[in-house]
Amino acid sequence: MTEKEVxxxxxxxxxxxxxxxxxxxxxxxxxxxxxxxxxxxxxxxLLFSTAYRVNAQFRKxxxxxxxxxxxxxxxxxxxxxGQRGSKKKQEGIEISEVKEIxxxxxxxYITANHYVEPYQDxxxxxxxxxxxxxxxxGNAIVPISNIRHIKRKLHWKKHTGWINADMISDxxxxxxxxxxxxxxxxxxxxxxxxxxxxxxxxxxxxxSAESQMEPYSYPLKYNVNTKKLTDVFGDIMIRNxxxxxxxxxxxxxxxxxxxxxxxxxxxxxxxxxxLIDMINHTAVSMEKLTKMDDICFVRGLEHSVIFxxxxxxxxxxxxxxxxxxxxxxxxxxxYDCYRLDLQTWKQQELYHHVRIWSExxxxxxxxxxxxxxxxxxxxxxxxxxxLVDELTGKRTEIxxxxxxxxxxxxxxxxxxxxxxxxxxxxxxxVRKIGxxxxxxxxxxxxxxxxxxxxxxxxxxxxxxTTFVIQADRKGQQGSALFCYHIK
Numbered sequence: 001m002t003e004k005e006v007x008x009x010x011x012x013x014x015x016x017x018x019x020x021x022x023x024x025x026x027x028x029x030x031x032x033x034x035x036x037x038x039x040x041x042x043x044x045x046l047l048f049s050t051a052y053r054v055n056a057q058f059r060k061x062x063x064x065x066x067x068x069x070x071x072x073x074x075x076x077x078x079x080x081x082g083q084r085g086s087k088k089k090q091e092g093i094e095i096s097e098v099k100e101i102x103x104x105x106x107x108x109y110i111t112a113n114h115y116v117e118p119y120q121d122x123x124x125x126x127x128x129x130x131x132x133x134x135x136x137x138g139n140a141i142v143p144i145s146n147i148r149h150i151k152r153k154l155h156w157k158k159h160t161g162w163i164n165a166d167m168i169s170d171x172x173x174x175x176x177x178x179x180x181x182x183x184x185x186x187x188x189x190x191x192x193x194x195x196x197x198x199x200x201x202x203x204x205x206x207x208s209a210e211s212q213m214e215p216y217s218y219p220l221k222y223n224v225n226t227k228k229l230t231d232v233f234g235d236i237m238i239r240n241x242x243x244x245x246x247x248x249x250x251x252x253x254x255x256x257x258x259x260x261x262x263x264x265x266x267x268x269x270x271x272x273x274x275l276i277d278m279i280n281h282t283a284v285s286m287e288k289l290t291k292m293d294d295i296c297f298v299r300g301l302e303h304s305v306i307f308x309x310x311x312x313x314x315x316x317x318x319x320x321x322x323x324x325x326x327x328x329x330x331x332x333x334x335y336d337c338y339r340l341d342l343q344t345w346k347q348q349e350l351y352h353h354v355r356i357w358s359e360x361x362x363x364x365x366x367x368x369x370x371x372x373x374x375x376x377x378x379x380x381x382x383x384x385x386x387l388v389d390e391l392t393g394k395r396t397e398i399x400x401x402x403x404x405x406x407x408x409x410x411x412x413x414x415x416x417x418x419x420x421x422x423x424x425x426x427x428x429x430v431r432k433i434g435x436x437x438x439x440x441x442x443x444x445x446x447x448x449x450x451x452x453x454x455x456x457x458x459x460x461x462x463x464x465t466t467f468v469i470q471a472d473r474k475g476q477q478g479s480a481l482f483c484y485h486i487k
Contacts (some may be wrong), residue, residue, distance in 0.1 A: 042478070050439075093387060093399040093441045104435070104444050108136070110481040118460075118468050118481060120175055122168070122281035131179065133168055136483075144170050154193050156207055156220065156229060157244070163205060165195040167224075174201075195222070205229060214268060215250040236276060238264055238283050243276075255300035256342055260342040261286070263298075273298045273307070288341060290347060301375060304352075304388055339390060350390055351379070357410075372419060374412035376438060387438070397437075398443055415464045418486070422459055430469065435486060454480045 051089055098104055110116070114127045122144065125132045134143040146169040154161050168175040178194045194206050209216035219393050221230040236243040243249065243264065248271040251263040258278045265271025273286040273295050285424075286295050286307060298307045311334050334469040337351040357370035357380060379386045379395065386395040410421040423432035429450030436443045450456055454471035462468045462483065470480040 047337045083385040092399045093436070093443055094399065095401050095443045095445060098444050098446045101446070101448075104487055106485040106487060108139075108483045108485075110136070110141075110483065111478070112480075115472075115477075116479050116481060117470065118462055118483075119177065120273055121173060121463060122170060122175065123481070124177065127149075131166065131177070131263055133166075133170075133177075135170055144168060146170070150195065150224065152227060154205065154229065156191070159191045159207075161191045161193040161207070163193045163195045167197075176203075177378075216248065217250045217252065218244055221253065232278075233276070235281050236283050238274060243283070251298075253299050255305055256303055259300075259342065261298045261300070261305070267393075275305075289345075290338070292338075299373065301390060303342045304391065305340040305342060307340065307349075308335065311353075335369070337369075339393075348393060350393060351389070354379075370410040370421065372410045372412040374416040376412070376416065376419065378410060378419070378421070387436070396441075401443060401445075411459075411461055413461045413464045418464070420459070420461060420467050425456060428454075430459055431458075437486070452480065454478075 044466045052202065076421075096104075101107065110123070112125065112126065116123055116125050118124075119133075122133055122135045125134065133147065135142050135144060148167040148169075149165075150167060151162065151164045154163060157365065164180075165176055165178045167176060172428050174197060176195050176197050189216060192208050194208070196204050196206065198204065203222045205220045205222040207216075207218045207220065218231070221232050222228070223230075231244065233243050238246070243262075246264050246266060247270055248265040249262060250271075251261075251273075253261045256263055260275055260276050261273050262276060264274050274283045275286060275289060278281045286298060286305075287293055290307065292309065295307050296310045300306075312331055313334060314331050332355065334355060335351060335434050336349070337349055339348045340346075341348075351367070351369055354367045354369045357368040357378065358421065368380040372378075375390055377388045377390065378398075379388045385398045385401045387398060410419055412419055417437070419434075419436040419438070421434045421436070422430050424430075427450070429448065431448060433446040433448065434443060435446070447469045450471075452471070454473055456469050456471040458470045460468060466483055468484070471480045472478070472483065
């Protein structure tokens with residue numbers, strides 16, 4: 001994962017890159033509001049189970065929960081003993097090398113003879129282009145039958161497109177899963193439409209111009225019963241021009257109950273972030289609010305705005321005789337990051353001239369940050385690693401941790417109190433995993449081997465206390481999900 005991909009993962013789309021939209025209105029379940037940042041995080045890991053039973057409807061798919069026996073192994077590491085009884089250790093975060101996985105995790109192992117993926121709290125089974133949904137209740141696989149399929153033609157701004165989605169009800173939980181089919185391409189080839197539900201139960205349709213060179217994503221409130229679209233941003237004017245008429249409208253993010261941010265411009269080059277007041281129906285640029293130019297990322301955090309800039313520098317020894325760059329002399333990006341309090345409007349500097357903590361760090365003296373997109377980040381400074389609270393600026397040392405995980409990414413759970421970070425997928429598995437429990441001030445390090453016939457390929461949070469690894473068999477139909485619940 002490159003530096004730009006890491007920062008895109010944590011903060012959403014960077015102004016200069018426009019590689020993807022991570023802050024947008026196209027949420028896909030009740031738990032992900034269309035206001036919220038949507039990260040593109042993958043799947044999850046291993047857990048134990050002693051029995052299984054399968055609902056009759058699912059027997060033909062051979063989906064089962066099986067015992068985890070000799071399916072993975074924790075590799076012991078020779079580590080020097082930590083300092084005991086010191087005051088500094090009580091204030092910092094302790095490291096625990098995991099020798100027995102059941103000491104901190106409960107494991108469940110799910111297999112199927114075709115493709116299965118986790119989706120929020122449930123699972124999706126796809127066979128011959130048909131999606132089926134199920135949940136895990138204890139050791140039982142329970143199919144979800146309360147599904148309402150919606151496929152409708154929409155008209156907006158003289159453009160036509162389709163929404164094609166399943167509305168899934170599992171007890172008190174509601175989900176929306178958008179389906180993609182070749183015949184759902186809009187008539188004019190310009191707009192696609194996706195359906196989502198926010199935390200208040202309201203439905204939204206996001207119109208996206210994916211085929212255009214300029215990124216465009218515009219949210220419309222939608223009544224699924226009357227089929228009425230409402231443009232709640234229709235009266236927002238920016239530089240005497242309606243918001244929806246700009247060519248670049250993207251990277252939506254919720255900042256508070258009545259404030260949101262969006263990247264707006266006629267072209268990618270002149271696009272800037274605006275703060276939109278939903279009560280007063282006004283918009284003001286972040287550059288005007290902060291008196292800073294070239295703001296490249298913005299997101300909300302508990303009545304605050306986290307924002308920053310990027311500067312590009314060339315190594316001192318870079319450049320050849322003709323003024324060109326050699327393979328060893330690359331241009332590096334450096335980040336300045338700030339917090340703007342939406343109640344007091346005071347600004348606080350969080351990081352200055354830092355680099356992104358990537359898989360392949362270059363040897364220099366710069367501080368490195370692993371942004372999570374949540375309240376807490378990881379900072380490496382002068383060979384020490386700290387947990388940084390973006391709200392307060394407080395730094396807590398993670399003692400005797402050198403950050404040597406070959407970190408590919410850091411993922412935060414929904415509550416923001418646990419971090420999951422991991423190294424590269426090597427030897428058919430993710431070898432190194434770290435689970436940081438912030439309230440307990442504990443960092444669990446796991447060095448593992450995969451003893452199954454499946455190749456692991458993705459990891460993510462499933463809920464606040466469970467993470468999952470997805471795996472597939474090479475050259476065969478079938479997949480497995482290794483689900484870990486943190487005790």
